[in-house]
Amino acid sequence: MQDISILWDGGHLIAVDKPPGLSTQAPPGGESLESQLKIQLADRSDYFAIVHRLDRHVGGVVLIALRKKEARLLSDQFSSRKVIKQYAAIVAGKIESGGSDEDIVWTDSIRKLPDQPKAEVCSAGDLDAKEAETRIEVVGYDAAKDQTLLRMYPYTGRMHQLRIQAAHRGHPIVGDDLYGGPTSESLMLRAESIVFHDPKNGKLKTVRGPALPSTDVFG
Numbered sequence: 001m002q003d004i005s006i007l008w009d010g011g012h013l014i015a016v017d018k019p020p021g022l023s024t025q026a027p028p029g030g031e032s033l034e035s036q037l038k039i040q041l042a043d044r045s046d047y048f049a050i051v052h053r054l055d056r057h058v059g060g061v062v063l064i065a066l067r068k069k070e071a072r073l074l075s076d077q078f079s080s081r082k083v084i085k086q087y088a089a090i091v092a093g094k095i096e097s098g099g100s101d102e103d104i105v106w107t108d109s110i111r112k113l114p115d116q117p118k119a120e121v122c123s124a125g126d127l128d129a130k131e132a133e134t135r136i137e138v139v140g141y142d143a144a145k146d147q148t149l150l151r152m153y154p155y156t157g158r159m160h161q162l163r164i165q166a167a168h169r170g171h172p173i174v175g176d177d178l179y180g181g182p183t184s185e186s187l188m189l190r191a192e193s194i195v196f197h198d199p200k201n202g203k204l205k206t207v208r209g210p211a212l213p214s215t216d217v218f219g
Helices: 031-039 069-081 161-168
Strands: 003-008 013-020 060-065 083-091 104-112 118-122 130-142 148-152 189-197 204-208
Touching: 003 204, 013 031, 031 189, 060 069, 060 118, 069 189, 083 161, 104 161, 118 161, 130 161
Parallel strands: 060 189
Antiparallel strands: 003 013, 013 060, 083 148, 083 189, 104 118, 104 130, 130 148, 189 204
């Protein structure tokens, strides 16, 4: 079993690089980021809390609290939307930039489909509908493949939020079989960085992980 890469170590709070294809959490006995880290960090703490999750097929930065105080303070930051999460995604088709002074913001209502591992865009008044909001930056366009590289900043954390919102607009993420994306060996979506207030000193902290591969062709 390969060790999980630790991107930043703040003592009672760490940031790790979750490999794509590995669930953040799983039922007892199942392999997951949580189960691997409990073994890897067994000599550091008896307490272990994953404060936020990534989809199984999404790799990138995840914060892990090794003490209740840090878990509570970090959860408060997520609840009050003070944490900035940056994702990179390659999507099908061309998305025009909103311009330097104009943000692109996607706002939808999303609900989980009963008895299915997926969700859908719905009307705001529908049963179980939850607001989903994401800010988008267009980084570049590959005309040869007709694909756009995006930076995505979700304000909310709904199930498959970025994947659903992109697909709903006719620009599914490359490799996203569940929502109609073009075929690829892997899902072209990655949690590249996260910004939060370090519970130890209150200072703003940015943690960056490896970049999404195959992005050098976007100009």
